Amino acid sequence: SVGNDFPTTLSRPAQRALAGAGYSRLEQFTQLSEADILQLHGMGPKALEQIRCALAAKGLSFAEGKKNKE
Secondary structure (H helix, E strand, O other), X not given: OOOOOOOOOOOHHHHHHHHHOOOOOHHHHHHOOHHHHHOOOOOOHHHHHHHHHHXXXXXXXXXXXXXXXX
16 A cells, blocks of 8 residues: 555656655645645646545545745
8 A cells, every 4th residue: 555545546756746745645635725736746737637536526625726834
């Protein structure tokens, strides 16, 4: 087991990008915007769509807009 609950169709580069950034659970993406995820090296539109669908299947979604870290 890879120790995460991401879609099994997610590409290896995308999985490495998320793991490298410390993400392992779909629930974590509810705190992030899609723009935040796309900034990770290895994440592209296809991977983003797969995560969006996986979140929707659990009744979850990305955070709206950008979260500013002050």
